[in-house]
Amino acid sequence: xxxxITILSGVLVTVATYLLLSQNMIRIILGSAILSHAANLxxxxxxxFEKGNVPLLGENASGFTDALPQALILTAIVISFGVTAIxxxxxxxxxxxNGTDNLEALRGNNDE
Amino acid sequence: MMNNMLxxxxxxxxxxxxxLIFIRRYIKLQKWISLxxxxxxxxxxxxxxxxxxxxxxxxxxxxxxxPPFGILFVADSFSVLLVLTxxxxxxxxxxxxxxxxxxxKENMFFYSFVNFLVAGVNGSFLTGDLFNLYVFFEVMxxxxxxxxxxxGEKRQLRESIKYVAINILSSWIFLVGIAYLYGTVGTLNMAxxxxxxxEVGQTPLLTVISVLFMIxxxxxxxxxxxxxxxxSYGAPPPAVAALFGALLTKVGIYAMFRFxxxxxxxxxxxxxxxxxxxxxxxxxxxxxxxxxxxxxxQVVTYNVVIAVGFIFVGLAVATPAAIEGSIYYLIHDMxxxxxxxxxxxxxxxxxxxxxxxxxxxxxxxxxSLGWMFFIVMLSLAGVPPLSGFIGKVLVGQGAIESGHYVxxxxxxxxxxxxxxxxxxxxxxxxxxxxxxSEEDERPLKKGWVIPCVLLVLATIGLGLGAESIxxxxxxxxxxxxxxxxxxxxxxxx
Numbered sequence: 001x002x003x004x005i006t007i008l009s010g011v012l013v014t015v016a017t018y019l020l021l022s023q024n025m026i027r028i029i030l031g032s033a034i035l036s037h038a039a040n041l042x043x044x045x046x047x048x049f050e051k052g053n054v055p056l057l058g059e060n061a062s063g064f065t066d067a068l069p070q071a072l073i074l075t076a077i078v079i080s081f082g083v084t085a086i087x088x089x090x091x092x093x094x095x096x097x098n099g100t101d102n103l104e105a106l107r108g109n110n111d112e
Numbered sequence: 113m114m115n116n117m118l119x120x121x122x123x124x125x126x127x128x129x130x131x132l133i134f135i136r137r138y139i140k141l142q143k144w145i146s147l148x149x150x151x152x153x154x155x156x157x158x159x160x161x162x163x164x165x166x167x168x169x170x171x172x173x174x175x176x177x178x179p180p181f182g183i184l185f186v187a188d189s190f191s192v193l194l195v196l197t198x199x200x201x202x203x204x205x206x207x208x209x210x211x212x213x214x215x216x217k218e219n220m221f222f223y224s225f226v227n228f229l230v231a232g233v234n235g236s237f238l239t240g241d242l243f244n245l246y247v248f249f250e251v252m253x254x255x256x257x258x259x260x261x262x263x264g265e266k267r268q269l270r271e272s273i274k275y276v277a278i279n280i281l282s283s284w285i286f287l288v289g290i291a292y293l294y295g296t297v298g299t300l301n302m303a304x305x306x307x308x309x310x311e312v313g314q315t316p317l318l319t320v321i322s323v324l325f326m327i328x329x330x331x332x333x334x335x336x337x338x339x340x341x342x343x344s345y346g347a348p349p350p351a352v353a354a355l356f357g358a359l360l361t362k363v364g365i366y367a368m369f370r371f372x373x374x375x376x377x378x379x380x381x382x383x384x385x386x387x388x389x390x391x392x393x394x395x396x397x398x399x400x401x402x403x404x405x406x407x408x409x410q411v412v413t414y415n416v417v418i419a420v421g422f423i424f425v426g427l428a429v430a431t432p433a434a435i436e437g438s439i440y441y442l443i444h445d446m447x448x449x450x451x452x453x454x455x456x457x458x459x460x461x462x463x464x465x466x467x468x469x470x471x472x473x474x475x476x477x478x479x480s481l482g483w484m485f486f487i488v489m490l491s492l493a494g495v496p497p498l499s500g501f502i503g504k505v506l507v508g509q510g511a512i513e514s515g516h517y518v519x520x521x522x523x524x525x526x527x528x529x530x531x532x533x534x535x536x537x538x539x540x541x542x543x544x545x546x547x548x549s550e551e552d553e554r555p556l557k558k559g560w561v562i563p564c565v566l567l568v569l570a571t572i573g574l575g576l577g578a579e580s581i582x583x584x585x586x587x588x589x590x591x592x593x594x595x596x597x598x599x600x601x602x603x604x605x
Contacts, residue, residue: 020277042291046295079247087280090257
C-alpha cells in the first residue's frame with residue numbers, strides 16, 4: 001500500500017512539474033495545487049498504513065495508528081487552500097492590470 | 113509559570129493584527145496601537161533575553177504536553193536577540209510607513225498585515241518544533257504575499273506572481289523534507305531530532321534529507337537561489353521593502369543556522385562545505401548584480417544578497433569566533449538593511465525615479481539624507497567604529513584560524529564591491545550639480561527622516577557599544593556550538 005501511494009504521489013509530482021513549467025498562470029496555479037496534494041499523500045505514506053486502534057490509553061489494542069501525520073496533513077491542507085486562494089486572486093488582478101496571463105510577457109522591461 | 117511570557121512576542125502582533133481589522137475606519141488609532149504593540153514586544157523580548165542570561169534556555173510547553181510529545185517554544189539567546197532586533201526594526205519601519213504609505217493602503221489593512229508578518233517572523237524564531245516552523249513560515253509568507261501586492265501597481269502584481277510561485281515551491285520542498293525526516297527518525301521536535309540523529313549517526317540518507325532542507329532555507333534566505341529576490345524586493349513601497357530586506361531573508365538564515373548547528377552537525381565535510389561553496393557563489397553573484405544595474409532598487413537588493421553570503425561564511429567556517437561574528441553581522445545587517453532600504457526609498461519618493469542617471473546633486477537639496485547615506489555606506493563596508501566592523505573582523509578571524517582562505521578572500525572582496533556599488537550611488541545621486549530647482553524641490557518630510565536618524569544612531573551605537581551586547585552574542589554562539597545545552601534544556605529539564 002505504501003509503495004502504491006508513493007508511486008501515485010510521484011505521478012502527481014510529474015503532472016505538477018509539467019503544469020508549473022508552462023507559461024499560463026492558471027496552469028501554474030493548478031500545478032501548485034496538485035503539488036500540495038502530492039506532499040500530503042507522501043506525508044500519509046511516511047506515517048505508514050498499519051491497521052491499528054485509535055491512539056487512546058486504556059484500550060486493549062495490540063497496535064496504535066500514528067495520528068500525527070494526519071494532523072500534519074490537515075494543517076497542510078488548510079495552508080495550501082489559503083495559499084491557492086490568494087494565488088488565484090493575485091493572478092486575476094495581474095491579468096486585469098497587465099492584460100496578459102502569459103508569464104513570458106510578464107518578465108518586466110529595462111526602463112523601470 | 114512565568115515562562116508563559118515566551119508566547120507573547122508571537123501572540124501580541126497576531127491579536128493586534130486581528131483587532132485592527134475591526135477598527136478599519138480609525139487609521140490614527142491603528143497606527144498608535146500597532147506602534148505600541150511593537151514597543152511592548154521589544155520590551156518583553158529584552159526582558160526575556162536578560163532572563164535567559166541568569167536562568168538558561170527557557171521553554172514553554174503548550175498545553176502542558178512535555179516534549180517531545182507536544183509543540184513548544186524555546187527561547188535561547190540567538191532566537192531572542194533576533195526577536196528583539198526585528199521588533200526594533202519594525203517600530204522604525206512603521207514610523208516611516210506612517211507618513212509614506214498612503215491612505216489607500218492603510219484602508220486596506222496595511223497595519224494588520226505588518227502585524228501578521230511580525231507574528232510569523234517571531235514565531236519562526238521561537239518555535240522548537242519542525243512542523244510549527246513550517247506553519248510560522250507560511251504565516252509570514254502569506255502576510256508578505258499580500259504586502260508585496262498591496263497597492264496593485266502593474267509592477268507589484270507582476271513580481272508578486274513570481275514571488276508566490278517560488279515560495280509555494282520551496283514550501284512544498286519543506287513539507288516533503290518534513291515527511292522524509294518523520295519517516296526516517298519518527299519525531300519532529302528539534303531537540304529530539306538532534307538527539308535521535310546523534311544516536312543512530314548521520315547516515316547518508318539523513319545527509320540527503322539535510323540537503324533538501326538546505327535547498328528550502330537557501331531559497332528563503334537568498335543563499336545562491338536568490339534570483340527571485342531583486343524583483344520582488346524592488347516592487348513594494350519603501351517601508352515594506354525595508355521590512356522585507358531586514359526580516360524575511362533573516363528568518364531563512366536563522367533556520368539554516370539552527371538546522372546545521374543543532375540537528376545536522378555530524379557531517380560538516382559535506383553539508384558545511386556545500387554551504388561554503390554556495391556562500392562564495394552568492395557573494396560573487398551579488399557583487400556582480402550590485403555593480404551592474406542603474407536602478408537604485410536593484411543595487412540595494414543585490415546588497416542584501418551579498419550580506420547573506422557573508423553571514424553564511426561564518427556558518428561554513430563554524431569556529432566560535434566565526435559564529436559570533438555571524439551573529440553580530442546578522443543583527444547589524446537587520447538594522448542597516450532597513451536603513452538602506454528606507455534611504456533608497458526616500459530618494460525614490462523625492463525624485464520620482466529609481467534611475468541613477470536621472471538624478472544628481474541631491475546633497476545640496478537634502479544634506480541630511482546625503483550624510484546618512486554616507487554613514488550607511490561606511491557601516492555596510494565595515495568601517496570602524498560602525499556596527500559592521502566587529503562582525504567582519506570576527507568572521508575573518510574564524511576563517512583564518514580554520515584555513516578557509518578562499519572564502520576569506522571572497523568575503524573581503526565582496527565588502528569592496530559593497531563599498532563600490534554604494535559609492536556609485538552616492539557619486540551619481542548625491543554629488544554633482546543639482547538638477548532640482550528650488551521651486552520643484554519636494555519637501556523632505558519629518559516622518560521620513562526621524563526613523564532613518566534613529567537607525568543611524570542604532571548602527572553607531574551598536575558599533576561603539578558592541579561590548580554591551582557581547583554577553584548575549586557569546587551566549588548565543590555558545591548554545592549554537594554546543595547542541596547538548598539546547599537538548600538538555602528541552603528534554604531533560
